Amino acid sequence: MSAIRSRRAPTKGDQREQALIDAAREVFREKSISQVTIDELAAAAGIARSGFYFYFESKQALLAALVDQRLAELDEETAEWLAGDGLDRGALRRGLAAGLAKWKVDGRWLREAFITPDPGPEVKHVRDRLVDDGCSMFSRRIERDARAGRTVSGPPDLIAKMAVHLRSITFADVYANPGQYDEDELLDTLTDAILRLVYGGIPGDVTR
Numbered sequence: 395m396s397a398i399r400s401r402r403a404p405t406k407g408d409q410r411e412q413a414l415i416d417a418a419r420e421v422f423r424e425k426s427i428s429q430v431t432i433d434e435l436a437a438a439a440g441i442a443r444s445g446f447y448f449y450f451e452s453k454q455a456l457l458a459a460l461v462d463q464r465l466a467e468l469d470e471e472t473a474e475w476l477a478g479d480g481l482d483r484g485a486l487r488r489g490l491a492a493g494l495a496k497w498k499v500d501g502r503w504l505r506e507a508f509i510t511p512d513p514g515p516e517v518k519h520v521r522d523r524l525v526d527d528g529c530s531m532f533s534r535r536i537e538r539d540a541r542a543g544r545t546v547s548g549p550p551d552l553i554a555k556m557a558v559h560l561r562s563i564t565f566a567d568v569y570a571n572p573g574q575y576d577e578d579e580l581l582d583t584l585t586d587a588i589l590r591l592v593y594g595g596i597p598g599d600v601t602r
Contacts, residue, residue, distance in 0.1 A: 411449045413439040415463060418456050422503035427453055454514035461507045461520045467496065468528060476531050479538050481593060487585040494565055494581065501569025509566045529554045536592055546594040557588045 417438035421430055430453060436446040450456040471492040475485040497504055507517050508525075532554035539545045546553070564584050568575070 410439070410441055410445065411459075413441070414446065414449055414456060415459050418460050419500065419503070422457070422460070422506075423500060424502070426502065427457055427506055452516070454516045457503065457507060457513075458516040458520045460503065461517060461524065464504070464507075464524065468493070468524070471496075472528075472531070476535050479535070479542070480544060481589055483585060483589060486588065487581055490561065490584055490588075491581055493561065494568065494577070497565040497569050498572075501566065505566050505569060508562050525558065528558050532558060539593070545592055553592055557591055560584070560588065560591070 414435065418435055421435060421438050432446050432453065433443055435453065435456065436443045439446075450459065472489040475482055475489050478485055507513055507521055512518070513521065529551060533550045536545055536550040536553055540550060561584065564580070568580065
């Protein structure tokens with residue numbers, strides 16, 4: 395017998411926890427995590443300081459929860475391309491454009507979570523899982539195309555890791571240096587760089 399999923403409405407506790415995550419997203423857009431106080435986060439969520447500690451042990455634990463939600467958003471951005479095969483340049487570029495849009499808004503805390511070498515154990519644990527999951531999905535797509543003889547030689551998991559890190563580093567640089575590149579040109583260049591990394595040859599050759 396198939397399991398029946400619970401459809402319960404969110405409890406007040408669920409709503410308060412989500413309010414803290416939403417508040418953190420807003421506050422961390424303006425200040426680095428080291429500059430933000432627990433009182434500030436609690437006030438932004440409309441709860442008492444003691445209420446903060448009921449849900450999270452620290453600012454880093456709250457950032458880890460925010461990063462964890464980022465996983466679902468990342469899946470949505472790349473789902474179209476990851477589900478396909480072949481170059482499908484348009485789908486990849488659309489996914490990258492959606493990701494870049496998020497980085498332009500949330501780049502401050504995304505840089506702290508994904509680029510900082512030691513963001514703290516809570517964040518690092520979630521970040522490592524997120525990156526591993528992203529690389530695994532990317533790798534499975536490469537494996538499908540490798541069986542069809544479309545990709546370059548090399549371990550699919552290694553190629554996937556290179557592509558995923560290229561995307562993150564590029565987006566982090568765009569946030570740190572706004573206006574340095576024309577956005578359309580940057581997205582075209584990043585899209586083609588990833589396609590060349592995976593498939594070699596000419597990315598414009600959509601029949602490959």
